[in-house]
Amino acid sequence: MALIQISEPGQATKPHERKLAAGIDLGTTNSLVASVRSGQTSILPDSNGDELLPSIVHYAQDGTIHVGKEAQQYKISEPLNTISSVKRYMGRSLEDIKSKETTLHYDFVETDSSVPRIKTQSTAVSAIEVSAEILKELKVRAELTLGDELVGAVITVPAYFDDAQRQATKDAATLAGLKVLRLINEPTAAAVAYGLDKASDGVIAVYDLGGGTFDISILRVTKGVFEVLATAGDTALGGDDFDLAIVEWLKQELGLSENIDRSFTNQLTHVACKAKQTLTTEQTTTINIDNNGTSLSIELSREQFNALIEPLIKKTLMPCRRALRDAQVELDEVTAVVMVGGSTRVLRVREKVGEHFQQDPMVDINPDTVVAIGAAIQADVLVGNKPDDELLLLDVVPLSLGLETMGDLVEKIIPRNTTIPVARAQEFTTYKDGQTAMSMHVLQGERELVSDCRSLGRFSLKGIPPLVAGSARIRVRFEVDADGLLHVSAKEETTGIESGIEVKPSYGLSDSEIEKMLVDSTEHAEEDVAARMLHEQQVEAKRVIEALAAALDDDGDMLSDDERQVIDNAAKELVEVSIGKDDRAIKHAMEVLDKVAEVFVSRRMDANIRKAMAGHNVDEFEG
Amino acid sequence: MTSSMETVAENISLTQNYFELFSMRSSFDVDLSKLSENFRKLQQAVHPDRFANSSDKEKRLSVQRAAFINEAHQTLKSPQRRARYLIELQGVVFDDQANPVMSPVFLMQQIELREALSEVKSKANPESALEKILAELKSNRTVVLDNLAQQLNVPENADLEKASQLMHELQFLDKLQSESEIIEEELMDSL
Numbered sequence: 001m002a003l004i005q006i007s008e009p010g011q012a013t014k015p016h017e018r019k020l021a022a023g024i025d026l027g028t029t030n031s032l033v034a035s036v037r038s039g040q041t042s043i044l045p046d047s048n049g050d051e052l053l054p055s056i057v058h059y060a061q062d063g064t065i066h067v068g069k070e071a072q073q074y075k076i077s078e079p080l081n082t083i084s085s086v087k088r089y090m091g092r093s094l095e096d097i098k099s100k101e102t103t104l105h106y107d108f109v110e111t112d113s114s115v116p117r118i119k120t121q122s123t124a125v126s127a128i129e130v131s132a133e134i135l136k137e138l139k140v141r142a143e144l145t146l147g148d149e150l151v152g153a154v155i156t157v158p159a160y161f162d163d164a165q166r167q168a169t170k171d172a173a174t175l176a177g178l179k180v181l182r183l184i185n186e187p188t189a190a191a192v193a194y195g196l197d198k199a200s201d202g203v204i205a206v207y208d209l210g211g212g213t214f215d216i217s218i219l220r221v222t223k224g225v226f227e228v229l230a231t232a233g234d235t236a237l238g239g240d241d242f243d244l245a246i247v248e249w250l251k252q253e254l255g256l257s258e259n260i261d262r263s264f265t266n267q268l269t270h271v272a273c274k275a276k277q278t279l280t281t282e283q284t285t286t287i288n289i290d291n292n293g294t295s296l297s298i299e300l301s302r303e304q305f306n307a308l309i310e311p312l313i314k315k316t317l318m319p320c321r322r323a324l325r326d327a328q329v330e331l332d333e334v335t336a337v338v339m340v341g342g343s344t345r346v347l348r349v350r351e352k353v354g355e356h357f358q359q360d361p362m363v364d365i366n367p368d369t370v371v372a373i374g375a376a377i378q379a380d381v382l383v384g385n386k387p388d389d390e391l392l393l394l395d396v397v398p399l400s401l402g403l404e405t406m407g408d409l410v411e412k413i414i415p416r417n418t419t420i421p422v423a424r425a426q427e428f429t430t431y432k433d434g435q436t437a438m439s440m441h442v443l444q445g446e447r448e449l450v451s452d453c454r455s456l457g458r459f460s461l462k463g464i465p466p467l468v469a470g471s472a473r474i475r476v477r478f479e480v481d482a483d484g485l486l487h488v489s490a491k492e493e494t495t496g497i498e499s500g501i502e503v504k505p506s507y508g509l510s511d512s513e514i515e516k517m518l519v520d521s522t523e524h525a526e527e528d529v530a531a532r533m534l535h536e537q538q539v540e541a542k543r544v545i546e547a548l549a550a551a552l553d554d555d556g557d558m559l560s561d562d563e564r565q566v567i568d569n570a571a572k573e574l575v576e577v578s579i580g581k582d583d584r585a586i587k588h589a590m591e592v593l594d595k596v597a598e599v600f601v602s603r604r605m606d607a608n609i610r611k612a613m614a615g616h617n618v619d620e621f622e623g
Numbered sequence: 624m625t626s627s628m629e630t631v632a633e634n635i636s637l638t639q640n641y642f643e644l645f646s647m648r649s650s651f652d653v654d655l656s657k658l659s660e661n662f663r664k665l666q667q668a669v670h671p672d673r674f675a676n677s678s679d680k681e682k683r684l685s686v687q688r689a690a691f692i693n694e695a696h697q698t699l700k701s702p703q704r705r706a707r708y709l710i711e712l713q714g715v716v717f718d719d720q721a722n723p724v725m726s727p728v729f730l731m732q733q734i735e736l737r738e739a740l741s742e743v744k745s746k747a748n749p750e751s752a753l754e755k756i757l758a759e760l761k762s763n764r765t766v767v768l769d770n771l772a773q774q775l776n777v778p779e780n781a782d783l784e785k786a787s788q789l790m791h792e793l794q795f796l797d798k799l800q801s802e803s804e805i806i807e808e809e810l811m812d813s814l
Contacts, residue, residue, distance in 0.1 A: 019676075152675075181675050225663045318811060325804070382675040392663075392670055419697065421671065423690040481686055482671040547677050594680045601681045605688060608668035613646050613661065 019151040019383040021181065022142045023189070023375025026131060026155055026169065028087040028238065029211035029342065031055050032369060033138040033153075034376035035146060036385070041193075041376050043369050044145045052368060053141075056084040057133045059120035067137040076270075079262045080107060081120040085240065086134075088212045089116070089127035090172075091164030100236050105262075128172045135176035152179040154379040156371050158208070159185035159215040160233035160398050162444050163456050163486045170483065177532075181382045183483040186210075187217035188226055188393050189374030190340040193365055197224045197391050202335030205324075207353050207361065209316065210341035212238040216320045218327040218334075224390030229327035230417045231398050232319035237312065239276070239343030245308045246272035246300070250287065254296055264291070279305050280345050306348045313352045320356060326417050337361040342368050394419055397480055399454075404441035406431065408450045413478045416446065420484055425477040427493075434466040438474060442488055461490045463497045530583075537586040541578040544590055545571060548597065551604060558603045570596045641695035641708065651709060651775035653699055662696040702768050703793055706786065709775045715783050717790060725791065732763065733795055740803060749810055753803060760800055767792050 022044070025032045030052040034043045043051040050069065058071035059081050066074070074082040083106065089097055094108050094116040107119040117124040135155075142150055155178075157169050166183055173180045187206030191197075196204055201222045208215040215233035219226050247268045250256070260268075271287050278285040279302050289296040324331060339361045343349060353361050365373065381389050396419055402412040403426075413424050430438065439460040445453030464472050473493040480486050491498045548571055556564065574589040642649040645661045667673070669688040674681045698704045707717050739756055746752040767789055774786040 182672065222659070222663060225666070227663075318808070321811065322808070382672060384676050390667065392667055392672055394666060394670070419693045421686045421690040422693055423687070424694075479686075479690070482689070543676065544678050547681075551677075594678055597678065598680055601678070602684055605669060605681070605684050609665060609688065612664040612668040613644075 018385050020142075020146050020148055021151050021376075021379035021383040021385070022138075022146075022153045023372050023377070023379045024135065024138055024153050024155045024178075025186070025189075025369075025372035025375060026087065026134065026157075026172075027055055027210060027371075028085050028213065028240070029055055030368060031134050031138060032372040033142045034369070034372040035142060036376050036380040037146070041373050041380075043372060044142050046141055047144075053134065053137060054084070055086065055134055056082060057086070057130050058082045059122045059125065061121050063122045065133055067133050076263050076266050078121075079105070079266055081122075083118060083120070083125075083130050085212055086127050086130040088236065089118075090131065091162065091166070091168040092116075092127070103265075128168050128175065131169070131172035132175035135172055135178055139176060139178055150178070151383050152181040152379065154182050154184055154189075154375040154382065155180055156186045156189050156375050157183050157484075158210070158213040158233065158235065159187050159217050159228070159231040159395075160213065160235050161484075162235075162399050162454055163401070163484070164444075164454065165235070166484050170485065180483070181379055183485075184375060184378055184393060185215070185217065185228070185231070185395055185484075186371045187215050187231070187338075187340060188219065188228060188395060189371045189378065190338050190365075191219055191221070191226060191374070192377050192391065192393070193370045193374035194336075194338055194362060196221050196336060196338075197226060200335075203229075203327075203329050203333050204336045204338060205320070205334050205357055206338045206340060207316075207320070207344065208233075208340040209343040209349060210238050211240050211343065212236065214238060214316050214319070216316070216323045218323050218329055220329075225392045225394065227394045227419070228396045228417075229329065230323045230325075231396060232323040232326070233398075234315065234319065237315060239341070239346070241312055242276055242309050242343065242346065243269050243272040245312065246275055246305070249300075249304075249308055250289070250298065253298055254289070256291070275300050276305070276346065280347055302347075309346070309348060313349055317352070317356055320353075331358065334359070338370075339363050340367055340370055395482075395484065396420060397422065397484065399444045400446055401442070401444050401456075401478055401480070401486060402453075403428075403476060404443060404450050409448055410443050410445070410450055410453055413476070414480060418480075420480045421482050423477065423479040425475050428474045428476060429470045430464065430467065430472045430474075431469055433469045435469065435472070436464045436466055437462045438464060438490075440476065440488070440490060442486070456486065457488075459488070459490075461492065461497065463495070464492050465495055467494075534581060534583040534586075537583040537590075538578055541574055541586050541590060544593065545575060545578075548593070551600070555600075555604050555607065558607065559600055563599065566596050567593070567600060640712065641699055644692070644695050645699065647699075649709065649712065649778055651702075651706060651772045651778075653705065655700070658696070658699055662692065665692045702771070703790070703797065706771050706775060706790055706793070709778045709781075710783055710786055710790065713778055713781065713783055715787070717787055724788065725795075726788075729792055729795075733799070736760065736799055740799065740806065743806055744810075753807055753810065757800075757803055757807075760796055760803065764793070764796050764800075767796065 020035070022033050022035045032043055032051060032053065034041060045051045046053070053068040054072050056068065056071040056075065058066040058074040058078065060066065071082055075084065093114055094110060097108065097116065098104065108116045109119050109124050111117050115126045115128070117126050139150065153173070155169060155173055157166055170180055170183060187208050190206050190208065191204050204219045204221060206217045206219065213233065213235050214237045215231060217231040218229045220229055250268055250272065267289065271289060275285045275287050279300070284299055284301040287298050287300055334357055337353065337357045337359060339350065339353070344363070344367050350361055350363065378391070378393065380386060381391050396417045397414055398416060400412045400416045401414040402410045405411045411426070413426050414422055437460055439458060441450070441458045442456040443450060443453040444456055447453055461474060464474070474490055475493055476488065476490045478486060478488055489498065559567070570593040574593050577585045577589045640649065645658055647653060647657065666689060669685050669692065671682060671685045671689055674685040698708050710717050736756060736759060739752070743749050743752045743756070771786065771789045774781045774789065
């Protein structure tokens with residue numbers, strides 16, 4: 001491991017030192033990693049030159065894990081040990097999965113925690129762990145290509161992902177040892193890739209039909225700022241459903257029985273997918289199937305295929321209308337329609353979307369890579385490689401967040417399409433005389449009944465003073481950060497008793513579970529983890545010191561000499577301990593520095609606000 | 624975690640009146656393009672994306688400020704929330720749940736609209752029937768908003784009771800509006 005260089009506080013780092021950052025599209029069917037190198041954004045290929053990493057993980061008998069193409073070859077021979085489309089299971093309970101899939105593709109096992117696991121021949125794995133394997137592969141690929149460790153990555157998620165699914169994605173990254181700079185929505189990333197922030201101002205509709213998910217986002221772009229106005233979609237609708245429609249048609253046309261085994265189903269899905277792809281260029285295609293030695297052959301025309309998928313495409317247009325309405329935008333205000341996701345290669349999809357929005361959709365950038373490209377551009381800006389870029393993404397909460405109240409009803413606290421970050425508080429009171437505890441149930445969804453919404457978590461506030469019903473004042477605060485993740489806390493106002501929870505979704509992993517997995521995943525568990533912790537703290541310390549030095553350089557004059565002295569001392573202390581081997585001491589020194597620097601940080605932030613509004617006050621207040 | 628709320632309160636810029644935050648005069652009529660321009664400028668300055676590489680403290684402060692600016696922006700952007708905010712700035716707490724005294728004329732209009740809405744689906748041409756209702760709702764809304772503007776453009780001189788009554792009328796209209804939209808979606812679904 002390379003030694004970390006730590007500069008003295010006050011000494012700014014080299015201005016042209018570029019930080020390595022990547023954009024990752026963790027897709028249902030394929031995943032990609034991209035990065036900005038010498039001003040050019042490109043997909044990073046593997047050693048064979050392949051850009052797409054099939055999102056498939058194979059668990060071999062001996063415990064070996066194969067990812068991507070290597071895993072793909074086991075798909076037909078070992079369907080149960082070869083996990084694909086795992087994104088569909090992210091943040092989902094077994095019950096959810098059962099309700100969505102008529103036949104389960106894998107053997108799921110219940111666990112003590114509510115995260116379902118898929119049983120393979122070597123081990124039982126959660127969707128988070130499977131995704132982490134894919135992310136690890138991409139991380140290795142990026143670091144090999146770029147030649148050094150990544151500072152961080154931007155990972156994309158469907159705009160319509162709920163809190164549980166976002167949290168699961170972030171957990172997978174943590175497990176893969178990736179620092180998440182930001183989770184961003186796939187449609188927003190696509191708009192960035194098209195450089196629409198540099199083009200003229202307007203309203204953009206991003207139609208994103210992937211393998212397993214559909215999103216529509218309406219964005220307004222003004223001088224480099226993307227403001228997501230509304231988003232809608234369906235987390236269980238995508239190109240895979242087109243394949244299924246062909247499979248069902250095949251079964252019917254060929255008189256195949258309903259109860260066919262898994263590997264034959266996989267074969268049918270495979271040929272169906274091929275046929276779909278062929279029909280993007282050909283008018284007709286021949287599908288050949290091997291049914292236990294008997295070969296079957298059948299023709300499928302583009303017209304027939306269009307008819308099969310017509311209802312599925314129609315299902316995507318409803319959310320388009322809703323999103324426009326939520327955005328309070330008229331159809332004729334839409335200045336560009338961006339197509340994302342491999343399934344937008346299907347010509348009928350382009351035609352129908354073009355008809356709907358009354359204009360030709362943009363299809364110039366490969367729909368498979370456009371999201372990763374956009375994520376890489378955003379990652380480059382986030383790590384500070386482009387200080388003058390005006391690019392800013394203002395995203396929204398895709399689904400309303402609320403709490404269960406009396407009578408199984410949901411009280412919405414943050415409505416859908418509220419710009420994030422957002423903080424809202426609401427007061428509740430006790431229902432019975434002398435009630436000393438209150439249980440909170442956090443939900444996400446648009447419906448009024450608890451049972452129709454997604455349960456994100458439960459927690460309780462204890463020690464409420466026994467008062468007459470209705471007189472306790474419990475303030476519940478919801479905060480959604482810039483990644484779209486929810487944090488909830490509650491406080492009894494008269495006593496100040498507090499209860500805070502990270503709303504780990506009901507179907508998410510606890511921090512200790514993640515930590516345990518990290519330990520389990522390394523062979524020489526303890527030393528490795530200790531070394532990793534130390535390394536992480538040192539990297540973090542370096543970052544903190546550099547950031548502070550740069551800030552002091554710019555705005556040191558906001559501090560009195562005494563204030564400056566206190567900060568300098570704490571920074572010096574941090575520099576000293578970070579050379580050592582004690583990760584806890586480094587962490588402590590960082591906390592101390594963080595605390596003493598608060599005044600400075602706060603003053604800088606407010607100076608920023610004043611600067612942004614400078615020159616406005618005089619004329620406008622008088623006018 | 625909840626302590627962040629208090630941190631917000633201690634801070635000068637975050638106790639600011641929303642109008643002042645955006646360098647605007649307190650008034651019901653706002654220049655929406657100026658509002659969104661200033662909103663973007665403020666977010667450019669404080670959004671967490673500008674602090675992705677900074678200390679945790681900075682990140683936290685930035686999230687709080689960005690959230691405050693978002694809240695202020697959404698309040699001033701929506702006529703309904705802006706009106707409520709102006710009323711509350713005058714020291715009156717607007718109560719959603721209160722049973723307001725409504726003018727009989729307005730109530731009659733509402734009852735008729737509601738009846739028309741309940742009959743939409745049985746009409747020969749439900750789409751056009753619904754369209755007519757939506758158009759009427761829109762024009763009713765314009766009238767209420769004009770009246771609110773008259774009351775609240777100089778908030779110090781407002782008849783707050785009258786303004787609160789108008790707010791209740793707006794709530795009635797919004798409720799009908801969202802019910803109409805649900806029916807619209809059902810109609811589109813059944814196409």
